[in-house]
Amino acid sequence: xxxxxxxxxxxxxxxxxxxxxxxxxxxxxxxxxxxxxxxxxxxxxxxxxxxxxxxxxxxxxxxxxxxxxxxxxxxxxxxxxxxxxxxxxxxxxxxxxxxxxxxxxxxxxxxxxxxxxxxxxxxxxxxx
Numbered sequence: 001x002x003x004x005x006x007x008x009x010x011x012x013x014x015x016x017x018x019x020x021x022x023x024x025x026x027x028x029x030x031x032x033x034x035x036x037x038x039x040x041x042x043x044x045x046x047x048x049x050x051x052x053x054x055x056x057x058x059x060x061x062x063x064x065x066x067x068x069x070x071x072x073x074x075x076x077x078x079x080x081x082x083x084x085x086x087x088x089x090x091x092x093x094x095x096x097x098x099x100x101x102x103x104x105x106x107x108x109x110x111x112x113x114x115x116x117x118x119x120x121x122x123x124x125x126x127x128x
Contacts, residue, residue: 001022011052019071024068027056030068030102030106031057032048045057046058051086051090058092062117063093066113067095067096067098068098069097080096095113
């Protein structure tokens with residue numbers, strides 16, 4: 001008799017949970033603005049498994065992924081390109097910011113994210 005497999009692999013979920021506990025300074029600062037629909041009324045999730053990848057921030061309503069890149073991303077441009085292409089095939093738009101941009105210009109990063117979402121939600125006052 002064959003082995004029964006579960007539909008969901010628990011490894012990405014447990015890895016995502018660990019990543020939420022061990023976030024970087026930039027991730028923590030951006031999450032403080034995105035959480036609880038604070039940015040334009042959009043609902044965000046952090047460290048979300050999508051296929052073989054875990055995205056930093058995901059807004060399902062806007063089909064938008066925000067990735068924060070540390071210094072190691074300069075050496076892994078091919079990996080990031082494959083990852084972005086995969087997420088695009090899922091119908092997601094990916095925007096990237098350097099950690100330094102979040103730490104030095106969080107307001108500018110947030111404005112760019114809000115613009116990529118399509119601006120303030122018309123129901124933002126009702127969303128919270």
